[in-house]
Amino acid sequence: MRRAAGLLALAVGPVLVLGVFFVLPVSGMLARGLWPDGSFDPGAVAEVLTRPRVHRVLWFTAWSAAAATALSVGLGLPAAYALHRLEFPLRRVLRAALLVPFVLPTVVVGVAFKQLLGESGPLGSLGLDGTPVAIVLGLSFFNVSVVIRVVGTAWESLDQRPAEAAAALGASPVQVFRTVTLPALRPAIVSAASVVFLFCAAGFGVVLTLGGLRYSTVETEIYLLTTNLLDLQAAAALSILQLVVVSVLLVVAGRLRSVPDPGVSRVLARPRRPRLVDVPVLAATGLLLLFVGVPVLTLVAGSLQVDDSWSLGNYRALSSTGDQQALLVPVTEALAFSLRTAVDATWMSLLMGVLVATVVTRRSRSRAERRVRSGLDGFFMLPLGVSAVTVGFGFLITLDRPPLDLRDSPLLVPIAQALVALPLVIRTLAPVLHGIDDRQRQAAASLGAGPLRTVLTVDLPVVWKPLLAAAGFAFAVSLGEFGATSFLARDDQPTVPVVIFRLIGHPGAMNYGMALAASVVLAATTALVMLLVERLRVPSVGAF
Amino acid sequence: MTLSTRARAQAVALTTTGTLLLASCSLSGGDSSEASGVDGGNTPTEVVLITHESFTLPEELTEKFEADTGLRLTVRAAGDAGTLTNKLVLTKDSPTGDVAFGIDNTFASRAVDEGVFAPYAPTLPEGAADFALTGDGADVLAPVDAAHVCVNIDDTWFAEEGVPAPATLADLAKPAYRDLFVIPGATTSSPGMAFLLATIAEYGDDWPDYWTDLMANGAKLTDGWSDAYQVDFTQGGGEGDRPIVVSYDSSPAFTVDGAGGTTTSALLDTCFRQVEYAGVLAGAENPEGAEQVVDWLLSDEVQAALPDSMYVFPVSSAVELPADWASFATQPETPYDVDPAEISENRDDWLREWSDVTSR
Numbered sequence: 001m002r003r004a005a006g007l008l009a010l011a012v013g014p015v016l017v018l019g020v021f022f023v024l025p026v027s028g029m030l031a032r033g034l035w036p037d038g039s040f041d042p043g044a045v046a047e048v049l050t051r052p053r054v055h056r057v058l059w060f061t062a063w064s065a066a067a068a069t070a071l072s073v074g075l076g077l078p079a080a081y082a083l084h085r086l087e088f089p090l091r092r093v094l095r096a097a098l099l100v101p102f103v104l105p106t107v108v109v110g111v112a113f114k115q116l117l118g119e120s121g122p123l124g125s126l127g128l129d130g131t132p133v134a135i136v137l138g139l140s141f142f143n144v145s146v147v148i149r150v151v152g153t154a155w156e157s158l159d160q161r162p163a164e165a166a167a168a169l170g171a172s173p174v175q176v177f178r179t180v181t182l183p184a185l186r187p188a189i190v191s192a193a194s195v196v197f198l199f200c201a202a203g204f205g206v207v208l209t210l211g212g213l214r215y216s217t218v219e220t221e222i223y224l225l226t227t228n229l230l231d232l233q234a235a236a237a238l239s240i241l242q243l244v245v246v247s248v249l250l251v252v253a254g255r256l257r258s259v260p261d262p263g264v265s266r267v268l269a270r271p272r273r274p275r276l277v278d279v280p281v282l283a284a285t286g287l288l289l290l291f292v293g294v295p296v297l298t299l300v301a302g303s304l305q306v307d308d309s310w311s312l313g314n315y316r317a318l319s320s321t322g323d324q325q326a327l328l329v330p331v332t333e334a335l336a337f338s339l340r341t342a343v344d345a346t347w348m349s350l351l352m353g354v355l356v357a358t359v360v361t362r363r364s365r366s367r368a369e370r371r372v373r374s375g376l377d378g379f380f381m382l383p384l385g386v387s388a389v390t391v392g393f394g395f396l397i398t399l400d401r402p403p404l405d406l407r408d409s410p411l412l413v414p415i416a417q418a419l420v421a422l423p424l425v426i427r428t429l430a431p432v433l434h435g436i437d438d439r440q441r442q443a444a445a446s447l448g449a450g451p452l453r454t455v456l457t458v459d460l461p462v463v464w465k466p467l468l469a470a471a472g473f474a475f476a477v478s479l480g481e482f483g484a485t486s487f488l489a490r491d492d493q494p495t496v497p498v499v500i501f502r503l504i505g506h507p508g509a510m511n512y513g514m515a516l517a518a519s520v521v522l523a524a525t526t527a528l529v530m531l532l533v534e535r536l537r538v539p540s541v542g543a544f
Numbered sequence: 545m546t547l548s549t550r551a552r553a554q555a556v557a558l559t560t561t562g563t564l565l566l567a568s569c570s571l572s573g574g575d576s577s578e579a580s581g582v583d584g585g586n587t588p589t590e591v592v593l594i595t596h597e598s599f600t601l602p603e604e605l606t607e608k609f610e611a612d613t614g615l616r617l618t619v620r621a622a623g624d625a626g627t628l629t630n631k632l633v634l635t636k637d638s639p640t641g642d643v644a645f646g647i648d649n650t651f652a653s654r655a656v657d658e659g660v661f662a663p664y665a666p667t668l669p670e671g672a673a674d675f676a677l678t679g680d681g682a683d684v685l686a687p688v689d690a691a692h693v694c695v696n697i698d699d700t701w702f703a704e705e706g707v708p709a710p711a712t713l714a715d716l717a718k719p720a721y722r723d724l725f726v727i728p729g730a731t732t733s734s735p736g737m738a739f740l741l742a743t744i745a746e747y748g749d750d751w752p753d754y755w756t757d758l759m760a761n762g763a764k765l766t767d768g769w770s771d772a773y774q775v776d777f778t779q780g781g782g783e784g785d786r787p788i789v790v791s792y793d794s795s796p797a798f799t800v801d802g803a804g805g806t807t808t809s810a811l812l813d814t815c816f817r818q819v820e821y822a823g824v825l826a827g828a829e830n831p832e833g834a835e836q837v838v839d840w841l842l843s844d845e846v847q848a849a850l851p852d853s854m855y856v857f858p859v860s861s862a863v864e865l866p867a868d869w870a871s872f873a874t875q876p877e878t879p880y881d882v883d884p885a886e887i888s889e890n891r892d893d894w895l896r897e898w899s900d901v902t903s904r
Contacts, residue, residue: 032634053896114775118784130764208732208767214903224731227627229892230654328600396631400638407640408620487622502597504770512774 011359011376014352018422020404021415022383025394026239029226032397033236041233048237054221058241061217064132064207065200068139072196073189075140075291076147078284084152086278087271094289095148096534100527101292102145103473105480105497106205108519111504112295113138113210115302115516122298132215138206141292143196150195154188173277194253198246202385204483218242222387239390246385250378296523303516307509314510314517322503322511328492331499331518335525338479338495344414345421345478346471352418353425353470356380360426361433377430381423388483391416395488410493416484421474428470429463436462465536472533476526496522590616591833592641594825596628597621599646600853601846609840615833625651625734625820632660636826643834645688645822645841649677650737652821653888656681661823662831666838669847671861675819677884685821688841689856692793692879693738694815695725698778700807701787710788712813713746716758723762725788726776730898733768734818739790740898741887742816745880755901765902779808794855797866797873812876820856 034040048054082088083095101109115121117129128134158181166176204219216224218238225235274282306313318331327334360377364370383391399406406412436459444454482497489498496518503515591613599621606617620641623631629651632644636658647655655661656677661684668676668686675687695716702709710721728736744751764786766772774780777789779799793815799808822841824834840846847858851869865873 053899114771118775121783124785130766209771214765227623227630228731229895230630230633231892393630393634396640397634400635400640489622490620492619504774509780512780 007359007362010355014356014380014422015376017352017415018380018383018419020399021395022386022391022419024398025391026386027394028398029232029390029394030236030239033232033234033239036233044233045237045240048234049241051234054234054238057216057218057221057238060132060215061201061219064135064139064215064217065197065203067132068136068143068200068203069193069197071136071140072144072147073193075284075288076144076192077151077189078281079144079288080148080152080155082274082278082281082285083148084156085271086274086282088274091271092534093531096531097527098148098288098292099145099530099534100523101141102143103476103480103526103530104142104523105482105500106142106209107482107497107501107504108299108480108523109138109141109295110205110209111500111515111519112299113141113206116295116298117210130210130214134210135203135207135215137291138210139200139203141295142203142206143199144288144292146196146199147189147192150192151185151188154185158184191253194249198249198253198385201245202242202387204387219387223389226389226393235390239387242385242387243382246382247378249385250381254374254378299516299523300520303513303520306513314513315521317510317514318517318521322514327494327499327502329494331496331514331521334494334496334499335521337493338497338522341414341417341495342475342478344411345417345481346474348414348418349421349425349474349478350467350471352380352422353429353474354467356422357426357429357433361430363438377426380426383419384423388487392484392487408490410490412488413485413495414478416488417478417481418474420481420484421477424477425470425474428473429466432463432466433459469533469536472529472536476529476533479522479526479529588615588830588833590618591643591830591837592618592620593837594628594632594639594641594644595619595621596624596646598624598854602849602853605845605849608845609837613833613836615830615836617837629655632825633658636660639825639827641825642828642830643822643824643837645820645837647685647821647823648734649817649819649821649884650734650741650887650891652677652681652685653884654891656684657888659826661685662826662828664824664835664838666835666842669842669844669860669862672842672859675859677821679885681821681884685823686838686842687819687859688822689847689850689854689858690817690819690875691856692810692815692817692876693735693742693790694793694810694812694876695739696777696789696791696795696808696810698787698808701778711811713743713754716763716788716814717754717761719761721761721788723764724786725758725761725763726772726784726786727758727763727765727790728769728772729765729767729902731895735769735790735792737895738816738818740894741882742814742880744894745816745882752897752901755898759902792855793875794851794857794869794873797868798855800868800872806872810874810876812874815876815879817879817881819859 034042034045036044079098083091083098113134114129117123117126117134121129128137162184163176163180166180167173171179201217202219203217204223207215207217207220208223218241222235222238222242225231225238303314304310304312321327321330329337356376360373362373364373395412396407398404440458441454444458445451449457479495480497481495482501485495486498486501489495494502500515500518500522503511503518599619609615610617618641622628625646625648628644628646632639632647632655639660644660657680663683664686665683666686672687675690676682677685677687695710695713697709699709707720710716710718715721716725727739730736730740740751743754747754764776766776769791772789773791773795774784776784776786777791778784778787780789791810793810793812796806796808796810800806822838824831824838828834842860844860844863847860848863850856850858851866851873857865857873857875864870
């Protein structure tokens with residue numbers, strides 16, 4: 001009983017934070033839609049779901065997310081094998097590089113893809129700009145790293161012996177893969193796919209930038225209904241639908257999340273040198289690198305050109321406020337502010353993440369307790385699937401009175417970013433904490449160590465690396481966060497993604513060049529952080 | 545569990561760096577402390593202006609305002625005109641500021657009908673009365689600037705290709721201009737909405753047919769002005785290849801070629817007038833300060849600074865335009881116009897229909 005109370009006390013803080021900064025604003029917006037004139041009107045909400053346009057939107061969301069998920073899995077599987085099971089030079093650098101797209105701001109990726117696929121870009125002749133194909137490619141670009149991390153980690157710790165036995169019995173490599181390896185990896189693949197599907201279905205910036213206007217997803221439709229038409233009823237209807245779907249997906253992903261048995265120590269298969277057999281896999285990985293690399297290289301090339309000649313002019317201009325004072329503060333200042341915000345967001349999400357991960361991973365003594373724990377776990381994943389615009393407007397209408405008059409607080413931006421990064425932090429820490437044998441803690445306690453001492457001697461040595469890795473990941477996510485930040489950032493203190501968005505929204509060739517240069521700087525900073533994270537060799541980073 | 549010496553050294557290094565970072569550059573360590581807007585008594589020392597992200601004015605003007613009034617001017621800028629309007633409507637019971645600038649004539653009626661603004665009628669500068677709202681909005685919103693959304697063309701492209709340049713909306717649907725036109729979307733951008741309204745003003749109830757023709761003629765839609773102008777337009781920042789774009793009447797002033805000319809021009813028979821207004825918010829904590837801000841936005845100094853800061857024309861006819869503007873940015877004589885009340889009433893239906901027509 002005391003133990004349960006102690007664990008609950010740990011969870012109270014994070015639950016309160018999420019309650020105030022997420023549940024309350026979202027409920028506020030939903031309430032506006034459901035009680036339009038003070039009277040409860042669910043009929044109007046139901047009516048929204050019968051509109052033909054809404055059906056089109058739902059259908060497009062479903063199939064584009066499914067196609068992008070299939071593409072991510074198809075591209076991610078060979079790369080997961082090559083990067084986690086084969087030994088070749090620069091393997092770690094590549095692994096870090098492939099994590100970068102996931103944390104790049106959508107604004108930057110949108111610009112990169114536009115440069116590449118636009119009618120005048122190098123691939124303009126394909127006529128992909130503004131087609132569903134471009135949207136699917138963009139979504140996969142973001143999410144392929146999730147598949148690589150999740151499946152690669154599982155593949156690393158796969159027991160080799162069944163596969164070797166099958167091979168000894170005369171099975172061909174293909175047969176071994178189909179009958180032994182694939183079934184063993186299935187939970188990891190399905191879990192990764194469900195998370196990727198969730199991210200794709202909630203895709204916003206990419207769809208808006210690459211889809212032109214012919215295609216809208218639930219997320220862009222909510223944005224349109226809220227900001228342009230102020231049709232809160234329809235927005236509420238779609239938000240509720242979104243919440244339901246997200247919850248279902250989270251339950252599916254949670255059920256399938258393969259939790260290693262803490263009693264078994266994780267044995268990593270030794271990566272081996274590539275052989276002739278691995279050529280197709282390596283070729284597929286090369287293709288993936290091309291897919292991720294080309295948009296980024298297009299961006300870099302564009303940023304190094306001023307008036308069609310090579311120059312660093314765009315980078316030098318970053319300390320100015322652009323053509324015609326496009327900006328209030330130079331990009332360099334925005335970068336400093338971004339870094340400061342990211343530091344704040346990082347410690348907030350780490351603090352909450354550690355508490356939540358601790359609570360959800362302790363051994364449960366009863367079925368009810370286990371239910372509560374997994375419920376908590378899912379609760380903190382919710383921000384992944386709710387549109388930023390709903391949360392943003394919700395802030396305005398719910399946090400407007402003391403004691404919660406926070407609308408103009410400078411801490412709003414880091415708090416919002418911390419909530420975005422929180423699920424990733426929890427997913428990084430939880431598997432590690434799960435792997436600590438409870439008997440070690442009991443042994444420490446029986447030898448007279450207090451709770452704090454136990455944590456310091458048993459948990460900390462195992463957790464410090466994942467903690468640092470999670471910190472780096474949260475930092476990178478915060479640097480690139482655009483949706484919520486654009487809504488909350490104050491004009492005199494913009495973050496880099498907000499500044500990039502402003503620069504491409506102003507006429508003048510100089511501003512466009514600066515936007516590209518700022519994107520490259522942001523991507524490089526992110527890549528550097530991810531490289532440091534990768535050096536820590538924490539398998540669960542970026543895995544779900 | 546023993547850590548190797550190297551790992552331990554790494555850990556120490558990383559932890560130290562992290563701590564230093566934390567200590568030196570968190571926001572709380574920065575200088576973002578909020579002074580309260582009220583000093584002891586009940587005289588407000590601050591006035592808060594809510595506006596959209598394109599708002600910017602030279603610092604010396606802001607400093608002068610603060611020196612003249614003794615108030616600190618806090619600017620809260622985010623989102624576009626649509627987001628701004630909806631923010632104000634959603635928070636009308638507890639406004640986040642005292643005064644708002646940047647609601648345009650396509651959104652004005654919604655805000656006025658919702659009772660967002662308190663009455664205030666400043667002395668308008670010379671020539672501004674032509675831009676004022678009629679009806680309910682007249683006593684609460686003061687016009688500050690005007691811009692026209694016009695179709696822009698790349699003159700150099702048409703000269704090189706030897707194609708005669710288009711001049712009217714009807715021209716744009718002709719086969720000669722197939723695949724040359726790029727338009728920011730009406731549902732996602734304010735210039736896009738303005739262009740839709742221009743076509744509604746020209747064609748009345750037959751506007752969907754015109755749009756069907758435009759789309760059949762290979763017009764391309766983007767989600768915002770920046771994608772259309774910067775990426776697809778031949779004279780934008782990128783390497784676009786469409787020489788016709790929906791932009792502003794002031795845009796040609798930004799494509800000056802250095803040889804005393806400009807490479808683009810606005811088609812003055814395709815323009816829709818967008819006027820931006822300022823008003824005192826109902827329930828403002830500092831209504832007097834809010835009124836002073838409105839007066840300040842209408843003062844000669846601010847009116848003269850508008851073109852260079854925000855690419856818009858001042859409503860005052862008493863101030864001089866910058867040199868480039870005087871030569872290259874021409875305001876249309878008879879722009880299209882749609883009554884704000886009518887826009888407010890039909891916006892949803894028009895946008896819905898527009899979405900259907902353009903996504904067929």
